Amino acid sequence: MSTSRTIGVALLGLGNVGGGVVKLLAENAEAIEARLGARIEVRAIAVRDPDKANRVVDVDKKLLSTDVDSVIARDDIDLVCELIGGTTEAKRVVLAAISHGKQIVTANKALLAEHGAEVFGAAEAAGVDVYYEAAVCGGVPIIRVLREGLASDRVEALWGIVNGTSNYILSTMTETHGEFAAILADAQRLGYAEADPTLDIGGGDAAHKLAILASLCFGTTVDVSQIPTFGIDSVAPIDLTYAEKFGYVIKPLVIARDHGEAIEARVHPALVPANWLLADVNGAKNAVYVQSYALGPSMYYGAGAGMLPTAMSVVSDIIEIGRNIYARRAGGARPQRPRPVAQRPLLPMADIRSKYYLRFGVVDQPGVLGQLMTVLGAHHVSIEQVVQDTKSKDPVHVVVLTHEAREGDVKQALYVIDKLNVVKGPAQILRIAG
Ligand SMILES: NC(=O)c1ccc[n+]([C@@H]2O[C@H](COP(=O)([O-])OP(=O)(O)OC[C@H]3O[C@@H](n4cnc5c(N)ncnc54)[C@H](OP(=O)(O)O)[C@@H]3O)[C@@H](O)[C@H]2O)c1
Known part of the structure; x- marks a missing residue:
């Protein structure tokens, strides 16, 4: 342990985020x-390949x-400070560091969403803190x-x-009326999307973040594998056009709600009223709109990824833990309380229950x-609005906006409708936020 007014830090990982932290x-x-009233010293950096060229920062090789x-x-x-990513080695080293009594900062949403209970439990038992601001929405201090x-x-x-990648793709599709696959390919070329974009466009990355947010908001452990998760790849350009005609924008949403006995948590693209603040969150930007009892609505917006925005959150966590370390040394109580958990x-x-956007392809007959x-x-x-698009041919599009209904009832209705011989192909179903 450091004895002077310095905090000794080990970085695990010197990639995009680790480089930004340095x-x-x-x-x-x-x-x-x-x-902080103290100096933060990076005393060691663990990497896979110490001889790697073109790192984002130059560091003393001895570190x-x-x-x-x-x-x-x-x-x-x-x-x-765990910045290697993944869940296997990251979990092993974080638990090992906790067993050595080290304070932990991590940017790893997958680790916390999948193994949060074990990590926080071990930290609680060892009396150390785990801070993870960068794990959700990168630089936005949600x-x-x-x-x-x-x-x-x-x-x-x-x-x-x-999820910035999904938001970039849907925003660009809305703006340019382009096809999903072409815009995804552009996003990969520009570095907004990973070579394997499955976790982003399939909603898995957003589900990890939602599990963390919902656990924190509602004081319960949310099992990420149980969160209903739908990706954005089912959204067709025609849906964006119809949504706009009805006064909506389609956004990749996570939604969580406290129902008292149970928690609602879901990930899917949704129609958002065009006059909502979230409708104006475009490109790779992130935002979270919170409805709370005393404050009412509030929204938090900014860069959800990138070297410096993410590193900013990591370094703020390091400073916060630095304060905690000095508070403890001065005999103060442990500043971060255990997370109250009631399953x-x-x-x-x-x-x-939601309102729905349903698009049917039907034959042109009375x-x-x-x-x-x-x-x-x-x-x-029950139906709020119906539009039969007379310009569309073979199939003719019928678009329905429903009043609030139970998802199970809507799915059963679609099961019956999809079998009608006047219907061509499965119906499109999207949920409407509100
Ligand atoms: N990038 C973002 O914008 C962003 C935003 C929010 C959260 N995050 C999270 O931040 C974490 C780091 O992301 P990143 O983008 O910085 O990743 P990255 O660029 O791929 O960097 C990973 C680093 O970890 C090192 N590493 C990997 N496995 C290791 C091992 N077994 N032992 C020692 N070092 C190991 C690598 O070493 P080498 O350099 O030698 O290969 C590399 O320096 C991830 O959990 C990610 O989800 C990232």
Whole structure:
């Protein structure tokens, strides 16, 4: 442990985020020391390949090591900052660092969403803190807002755009009326999307972040594998056009709501009213709109990824833990309290209530509309608006906006409708936020 007014830090990883952390700590060293009353010293950096060329920052080669276990065991390391990603090695090294009594900062949403209970449990038992601001929405300090800013409030619901790649693709499709596959290929060329974009466009990355947000908001453990998750790849350009005609924009949303006995958490593209603040969150930007009892609505917006925005969150966590370390040494109570957890189940998707956008492809003959309406009505799905697009041919598009209905009822109605011989192909179903 450091004895002077310094905090000894080990970085695990010197990639995009790790490089940004080194850069920010160096560039802002004076201001950080003034704010913390102590110096933060990076004393070791674990990497896979110490000889790698073209790192985002130059570091003293003597700091680099491939021996992660020796790095985290060093006496002069107070805080271990996990920036390697993934869940297997990251989990192993974080638990090992905790067992050595090290404070933890991580940017790893997958680790916390999948193994949060184990990591926080081990940290609690060892009396160390785990900070993870960068794990959700990169540079947007949403974790701090939920943990501290709204500590006296009660979150009722939240809606978030937490995956920049999906938001970039849907925003660009809306703007250019382009096809999903072509825009995804552009996004990969521009570096907005990974070579394997499955986690982003399939909603898995957003589900990880939602599990973390919902657990924090509602004081329960949300099992990420139980979150209903739908990607953006089913959204066709024609849906964006119809949505616009009805006064909506389609956004990749995460939604969480407190139902008392149960928690609602879901990930899917949704029609957002064009006059909502979230409708204006475009490109790769992230935002979370929170509805809480005392404050009412509030929104948090900014860069959800990138070297410096993400590193900024990591370094702020390091400073916060630095303060905690000095508070403890001065005999103060442990500043970060254990997370209160009362297990509550997730509401099954069939029981959620929402308004729906339904698009049917039908043959051009009289009476078809009536058949669709009859089936929907028989399943308690009432209609707000219907448009039969007379310009569309083979199939003719019928677009229906429903009043609020139960998802299970809508799905059963679609099951019946899809089998009608006047219907060509499965119906498109999108949920409407609100
Ligand atoms: N990039 C973003 O904008 C962003 C935003 C929010 C959160 N995050 C999260 O931040 C974390 C890091 O992301 P990144 O973009 O910085 O990743 P990255 O560029 O791929 O960097 C990963 C780093 O970890 C090192 N590493 C990997 N496995 C290792 C091992 N077994 N032992 C030692 N070092 C190992 C690599 O070493 P070598 O350099 O030698 O290969 C590399 O320096 C991830 O959890 C990610 O989800 C990233």
